[in-house]
Amino acid sequence: MIRYADAIRFDRLAERGRNEPLRVTAETDQGDEIEVFLKPSARPEIGIEGMANEIFAACVGSHVGVPVCEPIAVRMSSDWISSVQDPLIRDVLSRSSPVAFGSLAAGSGWRRWTSDERLIGERRGAALSTFVFDAFIENRDRVVSNPNLLIRGDSFRVIDHELCFRIRLCLFPRAEPWRMGYLQNTVSPGATGHVFGALLKADRYVDFTPIRPAWAGLSDDALSDYAACLPTEWVDAASAIDDALTHLRTVRDRIDECLMEIERALA
Ligand SMILES: Nc1ncnc2c1ncn2[C@@H]1O[C@H](COP(=O)(O)OP(=O)(O)O)[C@@H](O)[C@H]1O
Ligand SMILES: [Mg+2]
Numbered sequence: 107m108i109r110y111a112d113a114i115r116f117d118r119l120a121e122r123g124r125n126e127p128l129r130v131t132a133e134t135d136q137g138d139e140i141e142v143f144l145k146p147s148a149r150p151e152i153g154i155e156g157m158a159n160e161i162f163a164a165c166v167g168s169h170v171g172v173p174v175c176e177p178i179a180v181r182m183s184s185d186w187i188s189s190v191q192d193p194l195i196r197d198v199l200s201r202s203s204p205v206a207f208g209s210l211a212a213g214s215g216w217r218r219w220t221s222d223e224r225l226i227g228e229r230r231g232a233a234l235s236t237f238v239f240d241a242f243i244e245n246r247d248r249v250v251s252n253p254n255l256l257i258r259g260d261s262f263r264v265i266d267h268e269l270c271f272r273i274r275l276c277l278f279p280r281a282e283p284w285r286m287g288y289l290q291n292t293v294s295p296g297a298t299g300h301v302f303g304a305l306l307k308a309d310r311y312v313d314f315t316p317i318r319p320a321w322a323g324l325s326d327d328a329l330s331d332y333a334a335c336l337p338t339e340w341v342d343a344a345s346a347i348d349d350a351l352t353h354l355r356t357v358r359d360r361i362d363e364c365l366m367e368i369e370r371a372l373a
Pocket of ligand 2: 124254
């Protein structure tokens with residue numbers, strides 16, 4: 107269900123990002139040449155679990171109507187790694203899993219969201235889906251100071267999901283988006299609030315109706331299929347993804363309580 111590709115050229119490093127993704131040209135198994143932002147497992151914050159979170163979150167996001175970039179599983183042959191000129195990058199790649207996470211480049215005309223953007227017109231629906239998505243996948247990494255969000259006209263692309271889920275590490279507070287008050291911090295104004303939190307809270311025209319059917323329709327079969335499309339090389343992430351699956355099933359089964367908290371936080 108996800109596309110595989112072989113890395114064929116290292117172009118340059120991305121201009122931004124804590125993990126300095128690599129801009130790489132790759133050839134898909136169907137023969138298309140594509141450009142990806144590559145996150146190999148040996149980058150400090152990524153690891154196998156971070157790559158698995160990226161793909162799993164992108165699959166769930168696209169199921170519930172969040173505008174994600176297509177995730178690609180990118181094979182890196184040892185010949186290709188040897189052909190990379192920069193010794194530091196070559197070293198990172200050779201210490202990484204031979205399959206890396208790739209995010210299909212959004213393409214031309216996209217820029218990063220900045221805090222002087224406004225939430226108008228069609229942007230509202232995608233902003234609400236994104237806010238809900240981040241609340242339900244435990245993503246604290248789309249905040250005012252680091253939006254991980256691209257915009258072109260009124261369209262968005264969300265990126266960067268390696269730090270989401272990590273359910274076992276969520277202890278104080280536990281991952282309970284169905285609990286009243288859970289989302290309070292995400293709507294606070296300031297650098298650490300969710301990129302859309304304060305904006306949606308100030309907006310009287312937000313339409314909540316599409317959210318429930320999207321999440322209530324996240325079937326067990328679909329969730330298992332998404333978990334099953336993770337590369338077999340990433341088996342070390344299996345139990346973390348199991349926890350993510352259990353968490354999402356609970357969100358789905360308790361969707362009314364979750365939505366009550368979303369609406370309360372944004373009221
Ligand atoms: N699919 C993509 N399309 C376009 N730009 C991207 C894409 N993925 C990442 N980028 C760019 O690379 C930067 C770093 O990527 P990101 O996934 O946020 O990595 P990090 O974990 O290092 O923050 C982003 O801020 C964005 O500018
Ligand atoms: Mg980022």
